[in-house]
């Protein structure tokens with residue numbers, strides 16, 4: 082088992098005060114019930130690394146009944162004290178995060194809280210059945226930002242009445258609170274949810290894969306530019322949650338969604354770097370680890386530049402994220418015309434769609 086392993090403990094919709102229209106944690110996690118206290122210890126494999134993290138996912142952890150919350154927290158704290166794990170992570174609902182709750186989590190040694198924001202648009206939140214408006218989210222963001230607890234956000238795109246502008250505005254409204262991490266999830270239609278009924282009636286239309294990739298790339302760029310680490314894009318595939326699986330009805334699912342998003346962004350960087358060399362044979366130079374992104378999914382990125390001219394890629398000694406355009410013929414030894422750093426690219430790229438009032 083690798084270092085930095087995460088052991089997820091699913092509490093499917095545990096504590097959730099409402100049923101969000103898109104949510105069926107039992108289908109997504111493949112887990113029917115939150116574990117009983119007596120079962121918890123058996124969930125930690127004997128070879129689980131001491132550097133590992135115990136993570137309570139799939140519900141509103143801080144809204145669990147107080148006795149259940151206390152018993153889970155006490156269990157996690159004991160495992161940490163015994164050295165069986167090093168970190169504790171919880172995910173929860175914004176309406177159940179305030180200074181008192183944060184102090185309680187810290188007192189049990191919780192290290193990280195993931196806040197299921199989903200959107201900061203009131204109409205979107207209402208139609209998603211979240212049971213709260215943006216005011217509750219801002220209150221939670223404020224409490225977290227002024228605490229010593231590390232935290233991150235989860236956002237969704239493609240919710241009913243959602244738009245690209247609303248998704249980008251949600252990111253921009255979160256940035257001043259400086260979360261450490263973000264997850265970006267395009268909405269999928271999961272079996273046995275209110276959204277599945279709307280989709281069957283034709284009143285909900287999911288985003289296409291291309292739309293979801295394009296919007297996610299813009300959200301991702303804003304987060305990364307502001308130092309927020311994007312730790313996941315798209316739901317993890319499971320046996321049921323995959324194309325043809327029994328849980329997934331519709332929506333922009335792809336098993337490597339995050340790679341598609343980063344490759345789409347790299348395609349934008351390639352286009353920006355290649356400005357002024359439109360009619361020349363060109364060679365992109367990048368760090369070796371960036372080669373899969375520069376090639377793109379099924380080599381589509383590089384092939385899109387090889388129309389009516391030659392275009393190639395070489396891995397060289399450049400900082401990760403930087404990209405250069407060079408003459409085609411000299412291979413990896415080509416002297417680049419100029420290097421476009423990731424930061425310069427993100428600054429210019431995000432200026433093409435960000436609200437002018439945002440820093």
Ligand code: SF4
Nearest residue numbers: 094097101104139140
């Ligand atoms: S709060 Fe989270 S876990 Fe609970 S129903 Fe909504 S999306 Fe699902």
